[in-house]
Amino acid sequence: MNCKYSEKILLYFYNETDKDETEKIKEHLLTCVECKKNLQVLKGVSNHLDNSKAQPPESLIEGLVLQAHKEETPKFNFGDIFEGIRNHWKVSASTLVFAALMVGVFLPSSIKEVNLSWTSNIDNDLDSLEYSMYEEKDFSLGDYGESGEDSEYENTESEIESENGRILL
Amino acid sequence: MDWANKGTPRTPISDQVTDSELIKAYKKGDTQALETIMEKYKTPIYSYLLKMVRNRDSANDLFQEIFLKFIKNIDSYNEEKKFANWIYTVAHNTVMDSFRRNKNRHIESLDQVKGEDFKSLAETVASKELSPENGLIKSESGERIEKAFEILSDEQREVFIMRHYWGLSFKEIADILKVPIGTALARMSRALGKLKIELGHIGEAV
Numbered sequence: 001m002n003c004k005y006s007e008k009i010l011l012y013f014y015n016e017t018d019k020d021e022t023e024k025i026k027e028h029l030l031t032c033v034e035c036k037k038n039l040q041v042l043k044g045v046s047n048h049l050d051n052s053k054a055q056p057p058e059s060l061i062e063g064l065v066l067q068a069h070k071e072e073t074p075k076f077n078f079g080d081i082f083e084g085i086r087n088h089w090k091v092s093a094s095t096l097v098f099a100a101l102m103v104g105v106f107l108p109s110s111i112k113e114v115n116l117s118w119t120s121n122i123d124n125d126l127d128s129l130e131y132s133m134y135e136e137k138d139f140s141l142g143d144y145g146e147s148g149e150d151s152e153y154e155n156t157e158s159e160i161e162s163e164n165g166r167i168l169l
Numbered sequence: 170m171d172w173a174n175k176g177t178p179r180t181p182i183s184d185q186v187t188d189s190e191l192i193k194a195y196k197k198g199d200t201q202a203l204e205t206i207m208e209k210y211k212t213p214i215y216s217y218l219l220k221m222v223r224n225r226d227s228a229n230d231l232f233q234e235i236f237l238k239f240i241k242n243i244d245s246y247n248e249e250k251k252f253a254n255w256i257y258t259v260a261h262n263t264v265m266d267s268f269r270r271n272k273n274r275h276i277e278s279l280d281q282v283k284g285e286d287f288k289s290l291a292e293t294v295a296s297k298e299l300s301p302e303n304g305l306i307k308s309e310s311g312e313r314i315e316k317a318f319e320i321l322s323d324e325q326r327e328v329f330i331m332r333h334y335w336g337l338s339f340k341e342i343a344d345i346l347k348v349p350i351g352t353a354l355a356r357m358s359r360a361l362g363k364l365k366i367e368l369g370h371i372g373e374a375v
Binding site: 041044048 | 204211330338355365
C-alpha cells in the first residue's frame with residue numbers, strides 16, 4: 001500500500017516543500033519505513049545519474065557552430081528599433097509631439113500661400129479676354145463677309161473697283 | 170539523516186552572462202554567444218537524450234536536430250520566457266517526434282549498449298581519460314540501476330531524468346509535458362515504486 005506521503009517525499013528530496021511541510025515530513029520519516037526506503041532508493045539513483053552524465057562528441061558541437069555561421073542572423077533588425085523606442089519612450093514621445101506641433105503650425109499657412117493653378121481663377125480672366133478678342137475679330141471680319149478663312153483674300157471684283165473708285169475720287 | 174538539500178540544484182550553474190544576454194548577442198550575429206549557450210546546455214540535454222533513447226548514434230542525431238532547430242528558429246523564441254524551459258521543451262518535443270517516427274523502434278538491449286560502452290571504456294582507460302563525462306556504467310550498482318530503468322515506461326523515466334538532469338521544478342516539468350503537476354508527481358512516484366522493487370536496498374549500498 002502506498003503511503004500518502006509518497007509524492008511529498010519527492011518534493012521534500014528536491015527542496016520543493018515549505019518550512020512547515022518539511023517539518024511534517026521529517027516527523028513522518030521517523031516512523032514510516034516505506035518512505036524511508038523510497039528516500040534511500042532516490043538517493044542511490046540520484047548518485048548514479050550524477051555519475052553517468054554524458055557529453056556529446058566535440059565534432060558534433062563544431063559542426064553545429066559551422067552551421068550557425070552559415071545561418072548567421074542579420075545584424076540589423078526592427079526589434080532593435082522597437083527596443084530603443086521602448087527604452088527611451090519619453091524622448092521618443094516628446095520628439096513625436098514636437099514634430100506634430102511643427103506640422104500643425106507651418107503646414108496650413110504654407111498651403112494657403114501656394115497659388116495652385118486649379119484654385120487661382122486665372123482661367124476666368126483668360127476666358128473673358130479670349131472671348132473679347134474673339135468678339136473683336138468677328139467684328140473686324142464683318143466687312144469681309146463670313147465665308148471662312150479665304151474670304152479675306154477673295155474680295156469681289158466690284159468691291160475692288162469701288163475701292164479703287166473711292167481712291168481715285 | 171537529513172535528506173533535504175540532497176537533490177540537484179534547481180537552477181543550472183550559470184556564467185556571469187545571463188541566457189537572455191547571450192540570446193540577444195547571438196541574434197545580433199555573435200556566434201561566440203551560441204557556443205557559450207551550447208557549452209552550458211550540452212551536458213543536461215545530451216544526458217537526457219542518452220537515457221531516453223539509450224543509443225549513442227540516435228542521441229547524436231537528436232542532439233544535432235535540437236540545436237539546428239534552435240539555430241533556425243531563434244527568432245520565434247520569446248525573450249520574456251525562460252530560455253532553459255524553451256530549449257528543454259524543444260528537446261522533449263524532438264524526442265517525442267522521434268518516438269512517433271519509430272513506432273516500431275527496436276530498443277537496444279542493455280547488453281548492446283554495454284557492448285559499445287565497453288569498447289569505449291577500453292579506449293578511454295588506455296588513454297587515461299576515464300571520467301564521469303563518458304557516461305559509462307562503472308559499478309555493479311550502476312548496472313543494476315540501468316537495468317531497473319529499463320522496466321520504466323518512457324513517461325516515467327522522462328520525469329525522473331528531467332527532474333534530475335535539468336533541475337526543473339515539478340511545476341515546470343508539468344508545463345513542458347502539458348500535464349497537471351499531480352500527473353508529473355504520480356509518474357515519478359510510480360517510477361520510484363518500481364525502482365524500489367527492482368533495486369531492493371540499493372540506496373544503502375551506493
